[in-house]
Amino acid sequence: LRRLRAPRAAPPQPPAPRASRPVRVDHFVDHYRLMSADSDFRFSEEFEELKHVGREQPCSAADLPVNRPKNRFTNILPYDHSRFKLQPVDDEEGSDYINANYVPGHNSPREFIVTQGPLHCTRDDFWRMCWESGTRAIVMLTRCVEKGREKCDRYWPYDTRPVYYGDIAVTALNESRYPDWTVTELLAARGAEQRVLHHLHFTTWPDFGVPEPPTALARFVRAFRERCPPDHRPVVVHCSAGVGRSGTFITLDRALQQLAAHAEYIDIFGMVYSMRRERVWMVQTEQQYICIHQCLVAVLEGQDLQPPA
Ligand SMILES: CCc1ccc(NS(=O)(=O)O)cc1
Numbered sequence: 001l002r003r004l005r006a007p008r009a010a011p012p013q014p015p016a017p018r019a020s021r022p023v024r025v026d027h028f029v030d031h032y033r034l035m036s037a038d039s040d041f042r043f044s045e046e047f048e049e050l051k052h053v054g055r056e057q058p059c060s061a062a063d064l065p066v067n068r069p070k071n072r073f074t075n076i077l078p079y080d081h082s083r084f085k086l087q088p089v090d091d092e093e094g095s096d097y098i099n100a101n102y103v104p105g106h107n108s109p110r111e112f113i114v115t116q117g118p119l120h121c122t123r124d125d126f127w128r129m130c131w132e133s134g135t136r137a138i139v140m141l142t143r144c145v146e147k148g149r150e151k152c153d154r155y156w157p158y159d160t161r162p163v164y165y166g167d168i169a170v171t172a173l174n175e176s177r178y179p180d181w182t183v184t185e186l187l188a189a190r191g192a193e194q195r196v197l198h199h200l201h202f203t204t205w206p207d208f209g210v211p212e213p214p215t216a217l218a219r220f221v222r223a224f225r226e227r228c229p230p231d232h233r234p235v236v237v238h239c240s241a242g243v244g245r246s247g248t249f250i251t252l253d254r255a256l257q258q259l260a261a262h263a264e265y266i267d268i269f270g271m272v273y274s275m276r277r278e279r280v281w282m283v284q285t286e287q288q289y290i291c292i293h294q295c296l297v298a299v300l301e302g303q304d305l306q307p308p309a
Pocket of ligand 1: 207
């Protein structure tokens, strides 16, 4: 009789959140108004649905004792399956490790390499990652020091003298300063090879917060794409932990490219869902999630993104 008994049914699991919530572009402004009504009640509900996405995935490399000092925050660790792997150095344990993940963009599933703000002890690894990935653009979304706390090591030269990071010599060729960001052309040389990289540094984005006004971020994304059109090479993006501000920037870049391509739908929820499968906490706060929507509303309403005179 025992053999005849039906196998025990698995205990009921909470339904997994849908992975996408597309919104018609021609309904997006009305959608924003509905979601933000009653003190952003529906935005809160929707953002909460993302809470557990990706969290079951292992971070075993990050947890190795030899790699623990390479993590700026003990609770912001790269998932094994999407982490960027440095070329191992001899048989040195942990020499392939950096706190960084590939993250999808509008143009490819591994368009971005998202990483923490380099530590002093990892900035040579950071430059090895930049060189080995072939990137030609670094997007920085934090200041090195904020409210007296170090958020990122100064990993590029202060002046035009070359600085060595491991065996990579970096020289600042020129710098252009704007109210909310600074663009620097960096020459990186390794052996006989030289490359020019764009370093785009957004300087007015408070940690855990949003740019003020939010449209400053849309202007920065546009300035980034004017200098760095899609080129099949990954773009390195970082803030301090490499999750909140980095995820917000990438989501807006994806959405603005979809609008430019005259997409019929925009799926912010689905973009953040897909990014969180690759790196933890991408778009960290509800306000950052709402800021993305506010930027798109401004663009759709044809608001001139230029800063006030
Ligand atoms: C507590 C770890 C942590 C620190 C800072 C941030 N913000 S950031 O990802 O925008 O740099 C996110 C998480």
